[in-house]
Amino acid sequence: MVETFMQDKLKGRLDNHYESNAAHTGDNISGVGNNAVGQMGGTYQQYNQDIDGKVKDAGIQTNVKTTVLNNMNQTQDGMDQREDYVHNEKKDVDTQQTDRKNDFAGANKDFSEKHHAAELHQGNWNPMNAMKNDYKDYIEKSKDDLNNEKK
Incomplete structure (x- = not known):
C-alpha cells in the first residue's frame, strides 16, 4: 500500500522536481561545506x-508486510x-484396521477348525450308535454310583 501511495501521490512530484533540477546538478559544488550537509539532513x-x-492522517497502514507475514x-x-x-x-485408524483384520483372521481360523471337527464328528455319527452309547454310559454310571454307595 505504501508503494501504491508513493506511485500515486509522490512519483509525479518527484519526477517534476528531478526534471527541473537535473540541469543544475553540481552547481556550486565546490562551495558546499559541512553546514550544508547538516541542513540537507534536517530537510530530509x-x-x-x-x-x-x-x-x-490518511489511515494508511505501514506495517502491512509484517501483518501479512504474521497472518501467513x-x-x-x-x-x-x-x-x-x-x-x-x-x-490410529490403520492400527485399528490391522487389529480387526487379525481378530477376524483368528476368529475365522477358530471357526474353521471347529466346523471341520463338527463335520468329522457328524460324519461318523449314527443315531443308533449314539443311543446305544448313551444307554451304555448311563448303565456304567449307575453301576459306579451303586458301587460308591456300598463302600
Whole structure:
C-alpha cells in the first residue's frame, strides 16, 4: 500500500522536481561545506516526518508486510497442526484396521477348525450308535454310583 501511495501521490512530484533540477546538478559544488550537509539532513528528516504524518492522517497502514507475514505464519501453523492431527488419526485408524483384520483372521481360523471337527464328528455319527452309547454310559454310571454307595 505504501508503494501504491508513493506511485500515486509522490512519483509525479518527484519526477517534476528531478526534471527541473537535473540541469543544475553540481552547481556550486565546490562551495558546499559541512553546514550544508547538516541542513540537507534536517530537510530530509523534515520531509520524512511530513510524509509519515500524512500517511498516519490518511489511515494508511505501514506495517502491512509484517501483518501479512504474521497472518501467513499463523495460518501455516494451523495447517501444520491439522495435518499432524489427521496423520495421527490415520495412524490410529490403520492400527485399528490391522487389529480387526487379525481378530477376524483368528476368529475365522477358530471357526474353521471347529466346523471341520463338527463335520468329522457328524460324519461318523449314527443315531443308533449314539443311543446305544448313551444307554451304555448311563448303565456304567449307575453301576459306579451303586458301587460308591456300598463302600
